[in-house]
Amino acid sequence: MSLKSSRLTTSDFAAAQETYHANGWTDGLPIIPPTPDLVSACLEWALLPPEHLVGIEPVRERSITAEKLAVNAVMAGCLPEHFPLVVTAFTAMLAPEFLLHGATASTGGCAILLIVNGPIRRELEMVTTFNVLGNTDRASAAVGRAIRLALINLLDVRPGEIDRSTLGHPGKFSYCIAEDEENSPWPSLAEERLGESAVSAVTAVAAMAPRQIMNEWTSNPEEICETISAEIRSNQLHYSIWAGNYVVVLPPQLRRHFFDAGWSKDDIQNCIFNQARVKRGSWKEVGKGSVVKDRADREYLAMESPQELMVVAAGGPAGGFAQIIPPWLGTKSRATTVAVGACVDCEVP
Amino acid sequence: MAERNGVPAVSIMTSAFVDAAELMARVQGVPLHPFAVIEHPIASADARGIDKRAQVAVDAAVEILTQ
Numbered sequence: 001m002s003l004k005s006s007r008l009t010t011s012d013f014a015a016a017q018e019t020y021h022a023n024g025w026t027d028g029l030p031i032i033p034p035t036p037d038l039v040s041a042c043l044e045w046a047l048l049p050p051e052h053l054v055g056i057e058p059v060r061e062r063s064i065t066a067e068k069l070a071v072n073a074v075m076a077g078c079l080p081e082h083f084p085l086v087v088t089a090f091t092a093m094l095a096p097e098f099l100l101h102g103a104t105a106s107t108g109g110c111a112i113l114l115i116v117n118g119p120i121r122r123e124l125e126m127v128t129t130f131n132v133l134g135n136t137d138r139a140s141a142a143v144g145r146a147i148r149l150a151l152i153n154l155l156d157v158r159p160g161e162i163d164r165s166t167l168g169h170p171g172k173f174s175y176c177i178a179e180d181e182e183n184s185p186w187p188s189l190a191e192e193r194l195g196e197s198a199v200s201a202v203t204a205v206a207a208m209a210p211r212q213i214m215n216e217w218t219s220n221p222e223e224i225c226e227t228i229s230a231e232i233r234s235n236q237l238h239y240s241i242w243a244g245n246y247v248v249v250l251p252p253q254l255r256r257h258f259f260d261a262g263w264s265k266d267d268i269q270n271c272i273f274n275q276a277r278v279k280r281g282s283w284k285e286v287g288k289g290s291v292v293k294d295r296a297d298r299e300y301l302a303m304e305s306p307q308e309l310m311v312v313a314a315g316g317p318a319g320g321f322a323q324i325i326p327p328w329l330g331t332k333s334r335a336t337t338v339a340v341g342a343c344v345d346c347e348v349p
Numbered sequence: 350m351a352e353r354n355g356v357p358a359v360s361i362m363t364s365a366f367v368d369a370a371e372l373m374a375r376v377q378g379v380p381l382h383p384f385a386v387i388e389h390p391i392a393s394a395d396a397r398g399i400d401k402r403a404q405v406a407v408d409a410a411v412e413i414l415t416q
Contacts, residue, residue: 060376105369156376164369 001040003050003067024158027148031075042070045080046087054087055094057155059101068154076146082139084340086146089114092204092336099333103206104157109165110328112147113207114176117190118200120340121178128180130316133210133323144174169209177314184313186265193337200340205245206333208326216320219257228322229275232302235326236278237286242330243304249323251315269306276302359410363389385409
């Protein structure tokens with residue numbers, strides 16, 4: 001395979017690490033040196049030629065090729081079989097409605113959350129249960145990290161350069177989860193968004209850090225939704241009031257109450273859509289009274305429609321917790337879902 | 350972008366974003382592109398503070414557009 005990336009020679013593994021760190025090519029952690037063999041193996045697994053154009057970042061007018069993504073995937077620790085997820089994720093991130101430059105440059109400091117659905121989760125042994133939003137498995141950790149390294153090295157998204165985050169959050173190291181489809185009767189997130197069942201897909205979300213809630217003292221679905229909605233309202237008042245793609249991660253203990261009551265994902269979306277809204281006047285209660293002005297009674301919804309709320313089944317078996325993951329900045333960036341291996345310009349034989 | 354399309358334009362940055370503006374100008378192929386700089390931040394400034402920043406921006410814009 002003919003690779004175009006420039007070659008470096010270092011005396012040993014340790015020297016390679018120092019070279020990468022000295023050039024600002026890492027996220028602060030060690031990397032796997034991207035040798036031609038390892039990079040080629042990723043490309044061969046995904047059946048992609050090195051020059052394959054994954055997309056163009058419009059603000060920087062910079063093309064993203066499969067070879068450059070593969071280099072960063074190897075650096076992050078990806079195996080060849082992980083690489084299709086990296087390509088799919090970046091394809092989703094390059095969709096115009098995702099607003100990649102804004103999401104990666106903003107002072108707001110969001111990370112890019114990847115949500116994986118379909119058979120590929122099982123093929124890659126992605127963990128969907130215990131500690132799902134923390135350290136879990138090789139594929140989740142490496143794919144999430146590959147995205148960050150690619151942003152650093154292909155688009156200069158380094159702190160203080162393109163990345164202007166005031167604070168950022170730990171998800172910027174890696175922020176990739178898979179849905180627990182086996183333990184949920186609901187359609188997966190990808191099925192909801194693509195309208196196809198059993199499809200492997202990645203959803204990319206410009207996302208803030210997770211906010212955890214707990215309600216172990218009710219089995220009433222509306223009360224559980226109210227706890228979730230209260231956290232969303234809190235985010236609207238404390239962080240950003242604008243409507244957008246919120247994610248709610250529901251573990252089995254809370255999911256069980258919804259299943260037992262016969263609730264679908266639609267029911268949860270509709271309930272939270274109705275509950276999660278605030279009046280502008282409430283800003284007075286949180287130190288933002290100066291911007292209420294004469295619009296105290298104006299109501300702000302957390303989502304423009306119930307479908308903007310993304311309900312994801314995941315988490316360990318015990319604990320009445322849920323995680324609310326807010327959007328970076330309202331609808332400036334919209335979540336995008338892309339099927340793994342989809343060819344948008346293939347000719348039908 | 351506007352200037353590439355023949356429309357005279359001035360970018361206005363707060364002081365906290367000067368290096369970001371210089372970086373973006375560089376990567377867009379216009380490393381010496383001038384821009385107006387005003388005091389940071391804007392959001393918490395009172396009316397007097399906004400007026401002051403506006404005057405600085407207008408003066409700088411006139412200078413950039415007529416130089």
